[in-house]
Amino acid sequence: GEDVEQSLFLSVREGDSSVINCTYTDSSSTYLYWYKQEPGAGLQLLTYIFSNMDMKQDQRLTVLLNKKDKHLSLRIADTQTGDSAIYFCAENTPLVFGKGTRLSVIA
Amino acid sequence: GAVVSQHPSRVICKSGTSVKIECRSLDFQATTMFWYRQFPKKSLMLMATSNEGSKATYEQGVEKDKFLINHASLTLSTLTVTSAHPEDSSFYICSAVGQGVLGGNTIYFGEGSWLTVV
Numbered sequence: 001g002e003d004v005e006q007s008l009f010l011s012v013r014e015g016d017s018s019v020i021n022c023t024y025t026d027s028s029s030t031y032l033y034w035y036k037q038e039p040g041a042g043l044q045l046l047t048y049i050f051s052n053m054d055m056k057q058d059q060r061l062t063v064l065l066n067k068k069d070k071h072l073s074l075r076i077a078d079t080q081t082g083d084s085a086i087y088f089c090a091e092n093t094p095l096v097f098g099k100g101t102r103l104s105v106i107a
Numbered sequence: 108g109a110v111v112s113q114h115p116s117r118v119i120c121k122s123g124t125s126v127k128i129e130c131r132s133l134d135f136q137a138t139t140m141f142w143y144r145q146f147p148k149k150s151l152m153l154m155a156t157s158n159e160g161s162k163a164t165y166e167q168g169v170e171k172d173k174f175l176i177n178h179a180s181l182t183l184s185t186l187t188v189t190s191a192h193p194e195d196s197s198f199y200i201c202s203a204v205g206q207g208v209l210g211g212n213t214i215y216f217g218e219g220s221w222l223t224v225v
Contacts, residue, residue, distance in 0.1 A: 044153075097216050 004091055006098035013106050018076040020101045022089035025070060029091040032065060034074045037086045037100070046074070046087070081105045110134060111203045113217030120191055120224055127187045128220045130201030136181035137203035142174075145198040145219075154199075157184045191224040198222075 005023045012018045024032065034046040049056045049063045049072075056063045062075040072089055086100040110133040120126045130140055140157040155176050156164040163176035173195075175187040184203075188195050200219040 004089060004096050004098035006087075006089060006101045008099065009102050009104075011104045011106060012079050014079060014081060016079055018074075018079045018083065018103055018105075020074045020076075020087050020089075020103065022072040022074075022098055023070055024072065024089070024091040024096075026091055026096070027067070027070065031091075032063075032072050033088075033090040034061075034063065034072075035088040035090060035097075037088065039085070076103075079103075079105050081107055111137075111201065111215045111217040113201055113220050115220060116218060117221045118223070120222070122192055122224055123190055125187055125189045126191055126222060127185050128199055128201075128222070130184045130186070130203065130217050132182045132203045132215070135203075137184075138181060139204040140178060140184040141202045142176060142184070142186050143200045143202070145200065154186075159184075188222065191222070193224045196222055196224045 003025045007021060010018060010020060030051050031048050032051065033048045036044050036046045047056065047058050047061050047063055049065050051065070051067065054065055060077045062077070064073045064075070074087060074089070076083055084103055084105045086102050088097050088100045090097045112131045112133055114129045118126055130142075138159045142154045142157060144152050144154050153166050154169045154174060155166060157176045157178040158164070159178045159181050163171070163178065165171045173189055175189060176184065177187070178184040184201060186199060186201070198219050198221055201217040203215050
């Protein structure tokens with residue numbers, strides 16, 4: 001079956017890097033996604049990575065994919081208070097989401 | 108833990124008919140629910156935000172008269188696709204805002220509903 005696991009909570013200081021990890025189970029996933037949800041708002045797609053890629057960088061965001069270990073990570077460089085939110089990774093179609101990692105940024 | 112149930116998981120309807128999808132929070136009250144749509148091989152798209160007791164807030168480009176959302180109680184939101192067309196065939200998923208395990212709000216997702224319009 002499909003299952004996506006994430007740690008529930010992460011706290012970092014402003015200016016530091018944040019790394020949010022995710023493990024998934026479906027090796028046939030073509031795309032893997034990172035979504036962000038700010039308080040009271042709907043889900044926003046942050047970035048995604050194709051399964052044939054190891055890394056994708058988009059400004060402050062870096063996604064690393066280890067297909068062998070079925071491990072996906074999202075690194076946010078120079079974390080800001082505006083990055084405080086819940087981050088969800090998701091695999092496959094239809095989407096299977098993890099439960100989300102709550103990122104708190106301490107000023 | 109909190110569970111969001113979506114029903115039906117799969118539905119096939121004829122072109123021109125309407126179909127209703129339900130989203131229920133089973134063990135918590137959700138004042139806010141979200142409806143998403145996913146096109147084949149595409150990412151999730153937020154359609155609307157459903158608030159209990161008030162009108163839904165639709166995202167740009169989503170036809171409110173076509174996708175009727177009713178959030179009549181704190182545990183139920185419904186999405187009705189009216190006068191369905193084959194291009195409405197998609198995967199629809201809801202989510203509900205509830206109490207997180209560490210306090211504060213978190214979001215729980217339904218299992219999703221596959222709609223096929225023939």
